[in-house]
Amino acid sequence: MKKVYLIGFMGSGKSAIGKRLSNLLNLPFYDMDTEIAKKTGMTIPQIFETYGEEKFREMETDFLLHFPDEYCIIATGGGVAMRAHNREIMRATGLVFFLNSTYRDIWRRVSTDKNRPIVQRSTREQLEALYHKRKPLYLECAQFKVETTGRSLNEITQYIAFQILRLKGD
Numbered sequence: 001m002k003k004v005y006l007i008g009f010m011g012s013g014k015s016a017i018g019k020r021l022s023n024l025l026n027l028p029f030y031d032m033d034t035e036i037a038k039k040t041g042m043t044i045p046q047i048f049e050t051y052g053e054e055k056f057r058e059m060e061t062d063f064l065l066h067f068p069d070e071y072c073i074i075a076t077g078g079g080v081a082m083r084a085h086n087r088e089i090m091r092a093t094g095l096v097f098f099l100n101s102t103y104r105d106i107w108r109r110v111s112t113d114k115n116r117p118i119v120q121r122s123t124r125e126q127l128e129a130l131y132h133k134r135k136p137l138y139l140e141c142a143q144f145k146v147e148t149t150g151r152s153l154n155e156i157t158q159y160i161a162f163q164i165l166r167l168k169g170d
């Protein structure tokens with residue numbers, strides 16, 4: 001059984017869609033940020049502040065490496081697909097869906113959020129530069145590019161569910 005990974009920039013809907021997909025397909029759901037927060041007993045901003053970003057990135061790889069072989073939905077954090085090793089693990093163990101959103105939508109959704117340390121430390125322009133830097137790596141990693149602009153969470157969820165069911169058993 002393969003896992004389903006949702007990748008994409010912060011605010012592209014990975015967590016919200018992952019939860020909906022899990023309900024629709026009756027599959028377990030894991031949000032990497034939530035799992036890492038649970039394991040450490042700290043929030044994501046606290047982890048960044050206490051241990052630094054590099055240590056957080058190690059925790060992400062550790063999660064991917066040691067996660068049981070289970071058919072489930074995994075919402076990654078926006079930085080997970082930046083490491084070649086992480087991309088290899090995801091491609092080898094599952095189906096990878098890239099949620100593509102415009103930067104305009106992203107900024108509207110995340111700019112006031114206090115729980116994303118990278119947003120907190122960035123200007124609008126800096127975050128946009130990161131968005132453009134990351135996009136080719138999401139594209140490189142994913143088997144599916146999902147356009148999210150102008151689509152509701154439910155529409156996107158149904159589209160991904162359709163693709164998963166179509167490929168089940170491959």
Ligand SMILES: Nc1ncnc2c1ncn2[C@@H]1O[C@H](COP(=O)(O)OP(=O)(O)O)[C@@H](O)[C@H]1O
Nearest residue numbers: 009010011012013014015016109148151152153
């Ligand atoms: N296509 C969409 N339509 C409406 N709201 C969305 C859409 N995608 C994401 N959102 C909203 O944007 C916010 C950020 O989404 P989230 O799932 O936390 O993103 P991610 O996990 O990719 O960072 C949430 O409030 C979510 O409901």
Ligand SMILES: O=C(O)C1=C[C@@H](OP(=O)(O)O)[C@@H](O)[C@H](O)C1
Nearest residue numbers: 009010011033077078079116117
């Ligand atoms: O893009 C990133 O580097 C990050 C994205 C966040 O997850 P979301 O993509 O769910 O916001 C979270 O992992 C952390 O704040 C770092």
Ligand SMILES: [Mg+2]
Nearest residue numbers: 014015075076
């Ligand atoms: Mg998320």
